[in-house]
Amino acid sequence: MKLNAKRISATASGDYYQILLDSEDDDDTQASPFGQPAPYLLIQSQCESPDGGKCYVESDDEQYIGHFNLKLIEFYPTRLAFEITRKNHSHVEVFYALTSSEFDEALPIVEVIFGVKEPDHDAPYFDAGIDE
Numbered sequence: 001m002k003l004n005a006k007r008i009s010a011t012a013s014g015d016y017y018q019i020l021l022d023s024e025d026d027d028d029t030q031a032s033p034f035g036q037p038a039p040y041l042l043i044q045s046q047c048e049s050p051d052g053g054k055c056y057v058e059s060d061d062e063q064y065i066g067h068f069n070l071k072l073i074e075f076y077p078t079r080l081a082f083e084i085t086r087k088n089h090s091h092v093e094v095f096y097a098l099t100s101s102e103f104d105e106a107l108p109i110v111e112v113i114f115g116v117k118e119p120d121h122d123a124p125y126f127d128a129g130i131d132e
Helices: 100-113
Strands: 002-004 007-013 016-022 040-046 054-059 066-076 079-084 091-095
Touching: 007 100, 016 100, 040 100, 066 100
Parallel strands: 002 091
Antiparallel strands: 007 016, 016 040, 040 054, 054 066, 066 079, 079 091
16 A cells, blocks of 8 residues: 555554544645545554554554554654564555654654564653644
8 A cells, every 4th residue: 555645643542543644735625526434544542451463453444453462564654664463464654744843743653563672651741733
């Protein structure tokens, strides 16, 4: 899967972490003439109960919906790439443009979602969107 995201939102709230990559602008008022949703990718992780490190993935592409183990390949201000640990439809690549401060805000959330680091339960409550 490849996606060009216009909007990125990274959120941490309690034991739940989420990143939304959306190809639709906030001000897009026209729906697809065929009733199709704009391409998007949502990744959610919860640290409340053991789930074997699986994350919930949702997309406009039905082949990328479900609970999966994920492996982070790279996260940069212009690109997120990861693998879904399964045989088919396993590579995901998203392109976008984040400022360095937006990237710095999203990085800890992405690291927790992909198991690079443990959540900091003593960190202050964080809930912010990063809009491109």
